[in-house]
Amino acid sequence: MKSVFVINDNTVEARHVAESALMMAKTINAKLIIGNRLIKSTKSALSYAFHQSEAFEEDTYGDETLLRRLNLLNTTIKGELTDIEEVDISSMDSHKLSAFINAHNVTLLMISTETVKAISGRKLIDYQTILNKISAPIFLIPASWSFKKFRSITYITDLRYCRTDVLSYLTKVTLPFNTNIYVGHMAASGLPDLSPDFAKQVFYEAARRCTHWEHLNFHHIHSKDISTVADVLIHGMSNDALVLINHSQHYHYFIGKQLMLNQPELINVPLLLYPH
Structure with a gap:
């Protein structure tokens, strides 16, 4: 099954991309894979990738884990449920991560323009190196962008x-x-x-x-x-x-x-x- 891949470094930008990625995966009938780099965030606010109903107030869900939030959105948004999988990529450098992406039928890697180079501890993810090595395209999302139909x-x-x-x-x-x-x-x-x-x-x-x-x-x-x-x-x-x-x-x-x-x-x- 094809999949959409997102790297979660526990930042607001990563959460924003993950929500958009869930919508994309649901639309194109793909699995969503969340690659966790396990960085402790210094930001507490969540960024929402699309308009929310009153059921999704930030104060209510601001402390939930990303996976729990995505599962909640998954069951609430119209359409068939999307398979969501979490993987630990904290020990992977750019080369190992590229190999992982190629091995897991990823059809799209979604990242934020704010984090084209994300640091986890002392390990650097070089997205140019990843793009050079993977067979799937990278979807680079501006921080201000909200998921919508591509006309x-x-x-x-x-x-x-x-x-x-x-x-x-x-x-x-x-x-x-x-x-x-x-x-x-x-x-x-x-x-x-x-x-x-x-x-x-x-x-x-x-x-x-x-x-x-x-x-x-x-x-x-x-x-x-x-x-x-x-x-x-x-x-x-x-x-x-x-x-x-x-x-x-x-x-x-x-x-x-x-x-x-x-x-x-x-x-x-x-x-x-x-x-x-």
Whole structure:
């Protein structure tokens, strides 16, 4: 059975991600795996990933363990119960954790932008190393983000390097949301742009090789200015998430060579970071 994986370092950010991960797992019919790093939190407040009913007042559940809270939400939220499993990863470094993720059919690793590098004792989790080694994408969630239906997402790439495996993954994982998936063609630096007609031809040839290709759309990004591109995609087109390929030129524009947002003020939607 496919699974969604979350790393719990007992921070507010981890709790926020875990609640969103439960909603994601429930929607795509996956198991939720919580990897515990057993860090004592210095923050007492809980962050809620979606709007709560009066039954979930923070004062009532603020001292509950994460697993107990997730089990409570699991039984209350509409839909079939999601299997939730806890594992101890406190002794794992980035390499061992990557091997664990690959061995457990993880389809998505969800983390917070606030904790792309989380310290447990003296052990450092390097998420760039993990992304380099795992076969599943990382879903990077802003602290201000609340789980919602994905109406529109854009995969940013140069069409000459557009990957049909990424398109197939996106169409499958977003099928329950009936998401409109855009391939945002942005010519790589040093290469001439494609003519509009040729770009559309390349897109359709790639799209037709994918299941549920009817959800795929095309957008030609002409600007080379990252702040302009982010503004158009996020605010102009109202994308609910952006997709980047690890080690690609576009990844370096937004993320950098290591998994640290270059310009975090520009990004207020999740980023799906797909392995190279």
